[in-house]
Amino acid sequence: MAVATDTEITVPRSLFGFRMREGLTGYTFVVLPMAVFGIFFLYPFAYAIYISFFDWGILGKNHSVGFDNYRELWHDAIFHRAIKNTLLYTVAVVPLEMALGLCVALIVNASIRGKTFFRAAFYFPSLASSVAITTIAVYLLSSDGLLNAIVGGNRSWFSDEKTALWSIVGLNAWTTSGTIMLFYLAALQAIPTDVYEAAAIDGTSGWRTFWRITFPLLRPAHFFVLVVFGVGALKIFDQAFLVSGGTGGPNYATYTAVLYIYLHAFKSFQFGLAAAAGVVLFVVIFIFTLVQRATIGRAEIG
């Protein structure tokens, strides 16, 4: 019997060698999306930072103002309120929608009858246009709307400054939980079943199984959901705009950071100030992401 000897394949280092060609192929595939990314994200982002140092009107820059726009934001009580509302909203909505998504994912992961139907039903609100849902919600939550018919009373939920922001929290938690359910469902199904078998042999109860085994094993999913949907929550605009008719709600209750940027750019034509507010919001989001990474993102699967 002939014994096959291992022969080493040496990769030539010439310009059109195999490795170089492979690299070149890779870059060719990537150059188009990178160009789109550069033109539609990097360039406007850099340009917005540039704009924030000017007094910029409809027809372009008027004159340079240095850091005056940032100084104005520092002293603007309305901007402080906008950031506060945005942070309050995020801190309320993200845990709520994660919990809802996880609960629903656990339910439809179990072998129950009609789970395909339930998966579709829970996901459906995420598909509908947020503008359409919000417009209908304004009617449902009005003083003679459906919600009051169920819970009683006659308060207009979106027009009362105590309940306006929390009503938006509830509405968005419900619509977003469907998408989060999908992520948790995928992560749950990636957990190997022998872990549960071992737990069953040890005799752990259902709740302990969930809390001590399932929940920690979902850490990568937690991190992903927290970052992606946390960043999304910090950029809330549609609901705040529609519910308040563009004014920022009863006594600034629904005045969010992106609404501040929108109103100052497109209604007051103060593009420099709006760009500065955008930069500040970016810094807030960046810090938020860094904190997530430091606390939760440390451990990956392994």
Added chain:
Amino acid sequence: MRKASALLLALAAVSVALLAATAQAKTKAAKVTTVSLSGWSAGADEDNLLQQVVNTFEKSHPSIKVDYSVINGDYSTAMTARFAAHNPPDIFYVDSSLAPTWAQQGVLQPLDSYIKSSKYNTKAFFPSLLATFKVGGKTYGFPKDWSPLAMEINTAMLSQAKAKAPKTWDQLQSTAQAMATQGVVPGGKPICLSADWARLLPFLFQNRASLATVQSPAATAAVNFYVGLINKGLAATPDKLGSGWCGEALGKGKAAIAFEGNWIMPFMKQTYPTVHYGVFPMVKNKTGGNLAFTVSYSMAKDAKDKQAAWTLLSWLTGPQGMKLWVSKGLALPSRSDVKAIGGRAAFLSAAPYARGWGFPNFSNTYTVMNNSLTAVINGGKTVSQMLAEVAASLKG
């Protein structure tokens, strides 16, 4: 060979003749300029009416073709994008609240030289409406129509309370009191008052105050009267009456009295045709006071053929164009030499007292105004705090 060259020569001659003919036709056609006209849509009725007006103009001005298009969606944002691209429509609507801002941004064409050279008669316009579109002594547009606020009252509820239509603040309060005592508005309140300075400001005017004197005792007293009606249980904001605005509250029967403009009439006719209501002049106190919601036709600084655009603008706001535009009663004429259609006396009586709706730093100040007024109505802020914030925002 000879036959072929003769054929070629004939072909050449024919093509030269054709070219000459088309060239001549082209120079004749080149004399027609196109002017673009844009505005927002206030309903299919208005759009069709404006198209008819434009067609009449084209018939009498064969050398000018008008390209009318409606801008749907957020008008101000769409126009901003077109201004920035230096490709705006030649003539377009400008709301009185936006006129000073757009003039300052340098996107509107001052019209004074055209007024002088064409000897356009501006005396026929109501002075307060004309003044709304003058910024820094220059004219930036002419009002195409206007509407003040009037008082709309549900006639059935009024007669049930055995009351007459009020004319003064005291009468307004006593009529509302009579309605409340006799329970004439079940599940609602006698008066619908919006948490909106576009409805509160006329009351300041009626008490001889204004935005220039917004922190005076007269202004404070006017705001206290307005908010006082709500605190006394005689009035409520639309959201407490299950409505988006006071017109809807009137239609739903949740309020007997509303203060709205000309636009309530087509709305009520379409949405709540069975509700009988009367239109009465706005109340007075020390004097009459009202707001004029008006829109101008203005010319873009980047308009291509400014002379042709001016011809269109001056015709649309002149006696002929305006007469056609107000013929359906969708708005009131802003010229005294054009008659409004019947049934609008209550609105027209406001002409001497109406001031244009608009002020400096409009968008920021309007946000501050309405959020603060909501806080005052809900009891979270005092009237003097709100007036101080408004005064500060008007300066900034």
